[in-house]
Structure formats: structure tokens, C-alpha cells
Amino acid sequence: xxVNYPVIVDVTLREGIADPEGxxxxxALPALGFNGVTHVRAGKSFRMNIDATDESSALAMASALAExxxxxxxxxxxxxxxxxxx
Amino acid sequence: MNRIGVVVFPGSNCEYDALxxxxxxxxxxxxxxxxxxxxxxxxxxxxxxxxxxxDYLRPGALAxxxxxxxxxxxxxxxxxxxxxxxxxxxxxxEAGLLPGALQKNRGLTxxxxxxxxxxxxxxxVLTRGTTVGxxxxxxxxxxxxxYTCDDETFASLVANDQIVLRYKENPNGxxxxxxxxxxxxxxxxxxxxxxxxxxxxxxxxADGRVLLEGFVGAxxxxx
Numbered sequence: 001x002x003v004n005y006p007v008i009v010d011v012t013l014r015e016g017i018a019d020p021e022g023x024x025x026x027x028a029l030p031a032l033g034f035n036g037v038t039h040v041r042a043g044k045s046f047r048m049n050i051d052a053t054d055e056s057s058a059l060a061m062a063s064a065l066a067e068x069x070x071x072x073x074x075x076x077x078x079x080x081x082x083x084x085x086x
Numbered sequence: 087m088n089r090i091g092v093v094v095f096p097g098s099n100c101e102y103d104a105l106x107x108x109x110x111x112x113x114x115x116x117x118x119x120x121x122x123x124x125x126x127x128x129x130x131x132x133x134x135x136x137x138x139x140x141d142y143l144r145p146g147a148l149a150x151x152x153x154x155x156x157x158x159x160x161x162x163x164x165x166x167x168x169x170x171x172x173x174x175x176x177x178x179x180e181a182g183l184l185p186g187a188l189q190k191n192r193g194l195t196x197x198x199x200x201x202x203x204x205x206x207x208x209x210x211v212l213t214r215g216t217t218v219g220x221x222x223x224x225x226x227x228x229x230x231x232x233y234t235c236d237d238e239t240f241a242s243l244v245a246n247d248q249i250v251l252r253y254k255e256n257p258n259g260x261x262x263x264x265x266x267x268x269x270x271x272x273x274x275x276x277x278x279x280x281x282x283x284x285x286x287x288x289x290x291x292a293d294g295r296v297l298l299e300g301f302v303g304a305x306x307x308x309x
Contacts, residue, residue: 017234018259020190069151072144072180074187075234 002051005058006083009066012043017075046070047083055082088302091118091128093158093174095149100135100171100282107282108132111295113302120152130167130211130301131158133174135227135280145173145188145230146180155181167211168274169301172228175266175276184267184276185243186235192259196229200290201279202254203265207247210268212275215300222293224279226257231278233260233267246270251277275301 013019021042029037046066052058059080066078090113092104101117108115118125120138125131138149149155155177162168162183170178178184191197205213205220216222235243240261243249251266258278266277281294 016236018189018192018232020192020194020232020259024194069147070143072147072187074179074236075189 002053004049004051005055006047006049007058007062007080008083009046009048009062009070009078009080010043011046011066011071011076011078012041014075014077044070058082088113088129089127090115090130090132090302091125092116092132092134093118093120093122093154094134095120095136095138095152095177097138097140098134098136098173100173100280103280103282104132104134104171107285107294107298108302110285111299111302118154120149120154122154123157125154125157125161125166128161128166130169131161132301133158133168133170133177134282135172135174138173138177141173141230144176144180146176146178149173149177150181159183162269162274165271165273167301169212170274170276171280171282172226172231172278175278176230178274178276183274184269185239185248186233186261186267188230188278189232189234189259190230191228191232191257197231197257198225198227199257200225201257201265203251203279204254206249206252207268207272209247210250210272210275212266212268212277212281212297212301213250215296215303221254222284222296223291224281224284224294224297225290226279227283228258228278231260232258233264233278235261243267248272250275251279 026040050058062080071078284291284294
């Protein structure tokens with residue numbers, strides 16, 4: 001029987017790929033009084049529900065669609081995780 | 087007379103400029119809607135600038151799945167001349183027809199200004215009428231034009247003479263000042279600057295003509 005699994009896909013820039021968005025955010029923080037914040041990286045998060053027979057199949061589908069559409073593997077990594085557990 | 091197809095995605099906005107430039111150079115140009123499934127009868131194909139599919143997700147990310155892109159890939163494999171300008175370049179990299187990717191500009195500024203380019207390779211269908219080291223002034227108009235690739239890809243670009251044009255002064259943080267690249271064969275080219283907007287000195291520069299003349303005169307592919 002298929003169940004509807006909530007899934008989150010996180011897309012982040014690969015290590016070594018310049019992140020002008022993250023760098024700009026990091027530079028803005030001290031002016032707002034937030035000191036000591038480093039290594040800021042900007043990314044994207046997608047939430048979706050997937051019909052599947054079990055959670056691992058749902059996560060496998062999420063990984064596959066993240067690889068094909070949600071991320072550009074040339075510059076980004078994508079990871080799928082369950083949205084029901086912390 | 088060469089027949090050139092100008093692909094129109096929902097959100098393209100430089101298709102008329104491209105069509106006009108092709109007509110000015112004596113080519114018979116016509117629009118091809120993104121749902122088209124073949125490119126029979128064309129000698130060359132242009133993917134114009136704009137914001138295909140709103141640039142949602144990433145520039146080019148959704149456009150690469152338009153039906154016409156399978157036809158563009160077949161056309162390219164058969165040796166047909168394919169030119170991606172600005173958003174068209176982004177679509178070609180997303181589709182895997184050109185190496186690397188285009189990221190947000192360094193400094194996060196939208197850039198709309200003339201740039202001086204230097205020809206680095208004359209083997210591509212775009213630069214075959216130019217000489218290496220030739221300088222030209224062509225405008226850019228983009229937010230995500232910072233060319234990025236890994237070291238391995240960069241080494242193969244250099245080894246295969248695929249770096250077509252460089253910026254004289256890097257405006258956007260592109261790796262190694264790269265403004266345009268080609269595939270190994272040289273029949274697929276992408277660049278962020280807009281040669282179709284540099285067709286007349288009245289409008290600032292006519293330096294785009296020599297590039298697009300080369301493209302229009304490009305060898306006819308298998309189609």
C-alpha cells in the first residue's frame with residue numbers, strides 16, 4: 001500500500017564553488033551586531049510529499065528528481081531527508 | 087541563403103533582436119516555438135536571451151526539458167551550428183551541450199554595459215571570421231553570468247581550444263575571464279555577451295557583425 005511521505009530536499013553549492021550570496025550575507029552580519037559568523041553558504045530547500053510503499057523508496061525518488069531537476073550537479077549537491085523526523 | 091531557426095521559450099525576450107540580426111546578414115530566419123520536436127530544414131539554430139520559463143529554479147533549468155531541446159541536441163550531434171546567447175548559453179550548459187555552469191555574478195549586481203572581448207579561438211562557428219587576439223566591444227545584460235567549472239573541465243577546455251572569448255576586464259567573476267565557450271567540435275557555442283545588440287555603430291557598436299556573419303556562414307550540418 002502506498003503512503004504519502006513528506007520529504008525535504010536540500011540543494012547546496014559544492015565545496016570549492018564560489019558562493020557570492022553566502023559571502024554577501026556573511027559580510028552584512030557584523031553591521032547588524034552578529035559577530036563571529038563564518039562559512040555562510042546559501043542554498044535552497046524543497047518540501048514535497050511523495051506517494052511510495054516505504055520511506056526509503058520515497059527518499060530514493062526524491063534523490064533521483066533532485067539529481068535530474070532540482071540541482072545542477074556541475075555546481076550543486078542535493079540531499080533528500082524525511083520531513084517527519086528531526 | 088542560410089535558414090536559421092530562433093528558438094522561442096516562454097520568457098525569451100531577445101528573439102526579435104536575433105531574428106533582425108540574422109535578416110540583416112541575409113539569412114532567412116524564423117521563430118521556432120519551444121514545443122517543436124524537429125529542426126528539419128535549418129542550417130543553424132539560435133537560443134536567444136531572456137528568462138526562459140521565468141528562470142525559475144535556475145536559469146535554463148526548466149527550459150532544458152522543453153521538447154525542442156531534444157531536437158537541438160540531435161541537431162548539434164549531427165554537426166549543425168548552434169548558438170546560445172546569454173540565457174541561451176545558460177540553457178545549453180543546463181542541457182549538457184556545453185561544459186560548465188553560469189552562476190550569479192560576483193557582487194550580486196545585474197550588469198548591463200558594454201564590455202571589451204578578446205577572441206581566444208577561431209575554430210568555433212561564431213569566431214571563424216575573426217583572428218585570435220582581436221578585440222571587440224559587445225554589451226552584456228545579465229545577473230547570472232559568472233562562468234564556473236571544475237579544474238578537470240577547465241583543463242579540457244584549454245586542451246581542446248574551447249575557450250572562444252574572454253573579457254578584457256572581468257565584469258562578473260567568471261573563471262579565467264571566460265565570456266564564451268564551445269563544444270570540442272566548435273559547432274555549439276555559448277556566450278553571455280549579446281552580439282545581436284552590436285550590429286550598428288548607431289547603437290554603440292557593430293562588432294557583433296563579424297561574429298554573426300561567421301555563424302550565418304557556418305558549414306551546413308547533416309540536416
